Structures are given as C-alpha cells and as structure tokens.
Amino acid sequence: MSGPLIELVSVSLHYQAGDEIVPVLNEINLKINAGEFVAIVGASGSGKTTLLNIIGCLARPSTGTYRLNGSSLLEADRETLARLRREYFGFVFQRYNLLPHLSATENVEVPAVYAGSPILRRRCRAQELLTSLGLDHRAEHRPNQLSGGQQQRVSIARALMNGGKVLLGDEPTGALDSTSAREVIGTFKSLHRQGHTVILVTHDEKWPSMPIE
Known part of the structure; x- marks a missing residue:
C-alpha cells in the first residue's frame, strides 16, 4: 500500500519578534491521502492559513518534517518549491485575487x-x-462585471489551469453570500468526485460534517 500524499511530522513554526519568539504552530502531525476532502477548522489566529501555506510550499516550517508523495521537501531549493506550487498545487483565496484589467479567460x-x-x-x-x-458566457468579462460567486469560480478555474492535483482553499466562501457559498461548495465537491485532493481552511465548524456525495 502506498503512503500518504501529504505527511507532516512534528511540524512547528515560530517567528522572531525582537527578543521574543512567537509560536504559530506547535508539533503538528497530519496525514492526507490522495483524493481526500479535508477541512482544517479553527478560530481566527489559530494558524490555519500558516499550515495551509506550509502544505502548499509557500512557507517552510521551523522544525519538523514535510513529505509530499514520500519525498521530503525540507531541503528543496526555491526553484523546486516554485515548480511544485505551479504544477502540483492550485490555490483558491477568500478575496479571489483576480487581476482587474484581465478578462476571466486571461485570469485563468x-x-x-x-x-x-x-x-x-x-x-x-x-x-x-x-x-x-x-x-462560458462570462469568459470575456472582467472581474468587476462578475458576481462574487462567479469570481470565485474563475479563481477555481485558475487553480486548475496547470492540473491542480491538490486544491488548497483559504476560507474560499468567506466573502460570499449563502447562495454563492453553496454554489462554490458544490464546485469543490464536484472536483473532489473527479479525483482532486481538496484541503480547505475554514472557521465554520459545519464543514467537517458536510456530506460529500
């Protein structure tokens, strides 16, 4: 049997603030298998986004081990990490982060x-x-011509552009109304059924109990 796709062992992260060491994550152990749908739930300031950034190779832990598909990334150089971010992970953010002067197609x-x-x-x-x-009927529209839910779906399409085997969502429904949020949740569920590994950060405790049809 193959091992987990993502494995964190005793991962900690801290920042130096003057003479003080500020802990952000402490001894995190986590295993995620390929094709899983995972929610990382916690209050604001609990380190959820930092953990997601480590998983997505945007940040390095201070101590501990991170293995992706069995390979340790702790000694990976910046070029390797950039390639993994570009080709392996797809990022979806709360505020979409679309370029306002580009059409939906160009953003993707x-x-x-x-x-x-x-x-x-x-x-x-x-x-x-x-x-x-x-x-498809919004492909040439710019972000300011799209609803919040449409903008988030554009950002999901962008995350899938280079493959997006692992989709990382940082509060992806946090800026949406309830109707748009349900649509975006449905999109993630559909992508999960298609075989994508989905990891979402949220403060909403309902996420873990959501049925994944």
Whole structure:
C-alpha cells in the first residue's frame, strides 16, 4: 500500500519578534491521502492559513518534517518549491485575487503563462475550464462585471489551469453570500468526485460534517 500524499511530522513554526519568539504552530502531525476532502477548522489566529501555506510550499516550517508523495521537501531549493506550487498545487483565496484589467479567460491563463505554455494551448484550456464551471458566457468579462460567486469560480478555474492535483482553499466562501457559498461548495465537491485532493481552511465548524456525495 502506498503512503500518504501529504505527511507532516512534528511540524512547528515560530517567528522572531525582537527578543521574543512567537509560536504559530506547535508539533503538528497530519496525514492526507490522495483524493481526500479535508477541512482544517479553527478560530481566527489559530494558524490555519500558516499550515495551509506550509502544505502548499509557500512557507517552510521551523522544525519538523514535510513529505509530499514520500519525498521530503525540507531541503528543496526555491526553484523546486516554485515548480511544485505551479504544477502540483492550485490555490483558491477568500478575496479571489483576480487581476482587474484581465478578462476571466486571461485570469485563468495566468499560471500557464508562468509555466511557459503556448498561447493557443492555454487559451483553449482556460475556455474549457470556464465552460466546465458554467462560466462560458462570462469568459470575456472582467472581474468587476462578475458576481462574487462567479469570481470565485474563475479563481477555481485558475487553480486548475496547470492540473491542480491538490486544491488548497483559504476560507474560499468567506466573502460570499449563502447562495454563492453553496454554489462554490458544490464546485469543490464536484472536483473532489473527479479525483482532486481538496484541503480547505475554514472557521465554520459545519464543514467537517458536510456530506460529500
């Protein structure tokens, strides 16, 4: 039997603030298998986003071990971590982080631009993703012409652009009304059924008990 996709062993992180050491995470142990749907639940300031950043190779722990698909990343260089972020992980943020001067299609294309994908290939891929998320009729709209739920689905499409085997969501429904939030939750459930590993940070204690059809 193969091991977990993501494994954290005794992971801690602290910051130095003058003469004081400020702990953020303390001795975190976590295993996530490929294809799981995981919610990291906690109050504001509890270190949820920091933990997600470590999982997504945006931050390094101060101590402990992080293995991705069996390989330790603690000694990985910046180029390797950047490649993993670009090709392995897809990030979805609370505030969408879309570029206001670009259309929905162009926003979705951004990760592929950095990956060096040819323009025709990335344009077709972006349009396919937007269509799959029900946004083909909004493909040429800019963010300010889209609802909050539509903007978040654009950001999900962007996260999938280079594959997005592991989708990392940081409070992805936090800025949405209840109707839009349900739509976005439904999108994550659908992607989970398609085989994506989904890891979401939330303060909503209802998330862990949500049925994943």
